[in-house]
Amino acid sequence: MSDVPKIIDFHSHIASGMCFPQSFQGGVVDNMTVALESHGLPVTREKVARMHAGTLTDPLCDELVVQMDEAGIAESVLLLPDFTYALKDSTHTIEELVEHHKKVVERHPGRFRVFVGVDPRWGADGLALFEKAIVDYRFDGMKLYPPCGYRLSDDMLYPYYEICAQYSLPVLSHIGATSPVLDFEIAQPIYVDKAARDFPGIDFVLAHGSVHYPDEVAMLCNNRPNIYVDVSGYEAFGTAALNTLFRRGINHKILFGTDWPVFRLQGRQKSLVEKLDKEGAFPESMTDADRDLFFYKNAARLLGKNKLKSAEAAAAL
Amino acid sequence: MNKGHVSDDEICRIIASTIAQKAAKKGVSPEMSLRGDLGVDSLTLMSIVFVLEEKTGIDVFGRVEEFVRAESVADIIKVVRQS
Numbered sequence A: 001m002s003d004v005p006k007i008i009d010f011h012s013h014i015a016s017g018m019c020f021p022q023s024f025q026g027g028v029v030d031n032m033t034v035a036l037e038s039h040g041l042p043v044t045r046e047k048v049a050r051m052h053a054g055t056l057t058d059p060l061c062d063e064l065v066v067q068m069d070e071a072g073i074a075e076s077v078l079l080l081p082d083f084t085y086a087l088k089d090s091t092h093t094i095e096e097l098v099e100h101h102k103k104v105v106e107r108h109p110g111r112f113r114v115f116v117g118v119d120p121r122w123g124a125d126g127l128a129l130f131e132k133a134i135v136d137y138r139f140d141g142m143k144l145y146p147p148c149g150y151r152l153s154d155d156m157l158y159p160y161y162e163i164c165a166q167y168s169l170p171v172l173s174h175i176g177a178t179s180p181v182l183d184f185e186i187a188q189p190i191y192v193d194k195a196a197r198d199f200p201g202i203d204f205v206l207a208h209g210s211v212h213y214p215d216e217v218a219m220l221c222n223n224r225p226n227i228y229v230d231v232s233g234y235e236a237f238g239t240a241a242l243n244t245l246f247r248r249g250i251n252h253k254i255l256f257g258t259d260w261p262v263f264r265l266q267g268r269q270k271s272l273v274e275k276l277d278k279e280g281a282f283p284e285s286m287t288d289a290d291r292d293l294f295f296y297k298n299a300a301r302l303l304g305k306n307k308l309k310s311a312e313a314a315a316a317l
Numbered sequence B: 001m002n003k004g005h006v007s008d009d010e011i012c013r014i015i016a017s018t019i020a021q022k023a024a025k026k027g028v029s030p031e032m033s034l035r036g037d038l039g040v041d042s043l044t045l046m047s048i049v050f051v052l053e054e055k056t057g058i059d060v061f062g063r064v065e066e067f068v069r070a071e072s073v074a075d076i077i078k079v080v081r082q083s
């Protein structure tokens, strides 16, 4: 293929056990084990756990870069949710994880951006760490994980939103269910609304919105100018939902995302990209221009607002 | 069944017994891709590995990473052979 699209993957993670505490992984493994056992397969939880751990074997993203090249993915946004407050079996502190992400960005120049999460209950230290990651390390946005125990419009988050507004940085949040060790009910999309209204200068991205609460997410995208959706999760729940999403008049709001390494057993990044066309994710009515918006132009527009980086670029001229 | 004696055909049959009926009807052969041709997803890949372990006595745990990387039926056969 000569005209490989310059895709931006707006939703990925570093494939390493350091980023996902054992308890978090254990919950995922429980669900897999129930499914496999129900089919009468000769499984044990321990074996499923080892298979699952086999997907978290790329701490420096060397393999991911190879797969991005194959798939025509120019850049990936690495999301760093902070599980360390809610899940006490985390092996690394959030400071250490921030440092590790910085190392990965430097190892692969131009390939990765980082959205950093700090649990708002860490108080002043957490806020200082967040500001350092944004201002000193030039991370590109904020990642939130409400299932850890807070709502998107919680007052505790407002000091973080002030920083994001100051530098025009996007905030991406997990939406809906996740590992069963965490809370699901608190992660509903509607909780973004107050924050989105109070901070019109921040773009809020609702992750997995084509599969979790798709109607509510589309409604919010339609009516609130600064609310967006990423489609990660389409790998598991089929592409029919995506086809519907693309016909809802919000193609300027939809961002491509794979959620690497979550669907690693489902195939390489290339096959996850190809799956979209092959399984009819794109309606016939969808224009090439809209496809470009989906694969990279929406993402580039959101990332391009970053005032720290634009000031840097201007200074370099 | 001794792993030394399991043939390519037998491995293909084991895979066919695990994947969706619709895909299995066309038959399973080594050059087929797991996802593209056979529609294998995460849980199906795990199922294939567990059934292979049970029927061939292979050591799954020593080879988890290779199974994660497997793209084709031939890749699976290779991992079983090396186990």
Ligand SMILES: [Zn+2]
Pocket (backbone or CB within 6 Å): A011, A012, A013, A079, A259
């Ligand atoms: Zn994710």
